[in-house]
Amino acid sequence: MTKTKILLMTPLLALLAGASVTGCGTTAANGGTGGHGGGAVNPSGGTSGTGGSVGSEGGTSGNVAGAGGMAATGDTGGTPGGDDTGGTPGGDDTGGAGGGSAGGASGGSLVTSHKITIIGSGT
Amino acid sequence: MKKLTLLCLCLCLGLGLRSRSVTAEPIATGGDPSSLKVKVYAVYASLSAQCTDPIQIFANDAGTFVDFLTNPTLGDGELADGTYNCVIIKMSSIIKHTPLMTADSCVAGTEYTGGVCNMRDSSSDPASDLAGDPITCLGDGSNAGSVDNTVYMYLTTDSAASMGDRAFVHPVMPGDGNGIHLGSPLIVSATSTAKFVVDARGQVVSGGGECGINAPAFDFVNVTSGG
Numbered sequence: 004m005t006k007t008k009i010l011l012m013t014p015l016l017a018l019l020a021g022a023s024v025t026g027c028g029t030t031a032a033n034g035g036t037g038g039h040g041g042g043a044v045n046p047s048g049g050t051s052g053t054g055g056s057v058g059s060e061g062g063t064s065g066n067v068a069g070a071g072g073m074a075a076t077g078d079t080g081g082t083p084g085g086d087d088t089g090g091t092p093g094g095d096d097t098g099g100a101g102g103g104s105a106g107g108a109s110g111g112s113l114v115t116s117h118k119i120t121i122i123g124s125g126t
Numbered sequence: 127m128k129k130l131t132l133l134c135l136c137l138c139l140g141l142g143l144r145s146r147s148v149t150a151e152p153i154a155t156g157g158d159p160s161s162l163k164v165k166v167y168a169v170y171a172s173l174s175a176q177c178t179d180p181i182q183i184f185a186n187d188a189g190t191f192v193d194f195l196t197n198p199t200l201g202d203g204e205l206a207d208g209t210y211n212c213v214i215i216k217m218s219s220i221i222k223h224t225p226l227m228t229a230d231s232c233v234a235g236t237e238y239t240g241g242v243c244n245m246r247d248s249s250s251d252p253a254s255d256l257a258g259d260p261i262t263c264l265g266d267g268s269n270a271g272s273v274d275n276t277v278y279m280y281l282t283t284d285s286a287a288s289m290g291d292r293a294f295v296h297p298v299m300p301g302d303g304n305g306i307h308l309g310s311p312l313i314v315s316a317t318s319t320a321k322f323v324v325d326a327r328g329q330v331v332s333g334g335g336e337c338g339i340n341a342p343a344f345d346f347v348n349v350t351s352g353g
Contacts, residue, residue: 119183119312120202120319121169125162125195126327 156340157330160226161237163191164324165218166200167276170256171312175284176297177212177305180256181205191222194324210312211283212297212305213346214256215322219243219263219275223339225330232330232337240338241265241272243294251304253277253294261294269336280305281346290341312348319350 167189170180184201192198219241225232232238243253243263252260255278265273277294280287282305284297293306312320322344329340 114206116204116206117314118202118317119205119314121183121200122319122321123164123166123192123194123198123200124321124323124325125159125193125197126323126325 156328156332157229157232158226158327159195159223159330159339160234161193161222161224162195162324162326162339162342163193163222163237165189165191165220165274166215166322167218168216169201169322170214170216171205171210171314172212172214173208173210175211175282176299177214177280177282180212180214185216189218191218191220200322205314207314210314211308213281213308213312213320215279215281215346217277217279219265219277220272221324221326221339221342223326223330225337229330229332230337231332231335236337238269238337238339239272240269241267241275242341243267243275243277251292251295254296256296258296258298269338279344281308281344282306283308283311290344293344306344308346310348312346318348320346320348322346 167187168185169183171183172178172180182203183205184203186201192200220239221242222237222239224237225234228234241263243261243265253263253275254260261275261277263273263275263277265271265275278296279293280295280297281293282297284300284302284305285307286301286303287297287305287307288295288303290306292304295304297304323346324342324344326339326342329342331338331340
């Protein structure tokens with residue numbers, strides 16, 4: 004078995020409102036299980052974070068490549084989380100899962116409207 | 127001389143067609159019309175009693191004269207929920223009417239034309255457009271001399287709004303007396319129907335060989351709402 008080496012990049016969490024955080028993908032080590040991409044964190048009201056980075060290369064035989072990072076949930080018109088590329092399949096193994104989905108839908112207040120019909124009248 | 131003065135007064139009120147009596151029931155001094163045709167180009171609503179930032183509900187740029195006595199549908203559109211303190215009617219200054227009964231110069235079944243526009247003989251209160259710019263009202267208001275001017279009627283909840291003589295003057299500031307008083311705001315919270323009332327009952331008058339119509343009572347009311 005190939006020597007396992009796992010490198011983890013801790014997601015950077017921005018604590019300031021409105022900032023976005025980019026998750027980092029982990030590196031799947033050869034022969035090991037690929038790490039999950041870092042989750043993008045999105046503080047309330049901020050733009051959505053960028054999805055985690057590309058999952059690392061899949062491990063060699065018998066291992067599973069790391070999954071891509073998760074997309075952030077956008078609040079106010081967040082930019083889509085970056086699509087991550089799944090890890091490269093390692094040997095006989097399954098490739099890493101795809102990257103995160105798009106960021107959250109546009110936020111903001113919801114405006115409700117209704118149809119109004121206007122008629123003329125002589126009385 | 128007295129008769130001539132009275133006739134002149136009738137012509138001024140009836141054929142000049144300045145909007146002096148509105149919202150309240152018109153004083154029935156004349157006959158009823160069997161048809162009352164008004165051309166509406168567009169309807170707007172504004173949250174502000176000063177009619178700022180009007181939102182167009184619908185528009186019909188070509189416009190057609192429709193008989194208000196048949197309760198025609200003027201148009202419809204989507205409007206964001208809210209309380210609208212101003213409703214603006216973009217309309218032709220021409221009003222066509224047909225007397226129900228024959229009396230003097232008014233012949234039943236014959237359609238007559240008159241015009242409403244504030245600017246004539248009232249330069250201090252000129253009709254104004256959505257931007258507040260004055261509108262030049264052409265024509266003399268007679269049956270033959272009425273000209274189709276486009277005017278805007280400003281119905282506002284401002285308690286100081288006029289009862290009609292400044293109906294076509296854009297409100298500028300609270301209490302300026304411009305516009306025509308709107309009894310209650312247009313509240314949009316569900317699908318609804320509103321009614322633009324032009325009540326000319328008892329307002330058909332004759333004199334001097336002309337058949338005119340006194341200023342109708344204008345009103346705008348929300349009549350139904352649901353789901």
